[in-house]
Amino acid sequence: MTRLKDRFGIQYDVLFAGLSGTESASKALPALSGIAAFPSTIFIDKKGKVRKIHTGFSGPATGKYYEEFKTDFNQLIDSLLAEK
Numbered sequence: 509m510t511r512l513k514d515r516f517g518i519q520y521d522v523l524f525a526g527l528s529g530t531e532s533a534s535k536a537l538p539a540l541s542g543i544a545a546f547p548s549t550i551f552i553d554k555k556g557k558v559r560k561i562h563t564g565f566s567g568p569a570t571g572k573y574y575e576e577f578k579t580d581f582n583q584l585i586d587s588l589l590a591e592k
Contacts, residue, residue, distance in 0.1 A: 523550075553588050560584060 509524050525536035534540075540550070540561070551560040562581075566573040 551584060551588065554591055559588065 509522055512518070513522060525532070537550075546563075547565055549562045550558055551562070553559050566577045568574050
């Protein structure tokens with residue numbers, strides 16, 4: 509996780525809930541049921557409220573889907589960071 513954060517310049521907290529597998533994720537995050545895909549990203553606002561859960565990943569090879577993912581991701585992060 510440290511290398512990932514360094515590579516992408518991530519300056520916010522990241523929670524690693526375990527290796528791929530629903531049992532591991534369910535044990536680490538019991539309030540969330542039914543994690544259907546990996547990776548799953550849980551966006552939490554400054555007040556601690558879950559604002560969005562995104563499952564899966566559209567990588568660079570998916571072309572326009574990757575570009576759309578990056579745009580949506582960055583817009584969501586920017587809006588959450590801008591909140592008071």
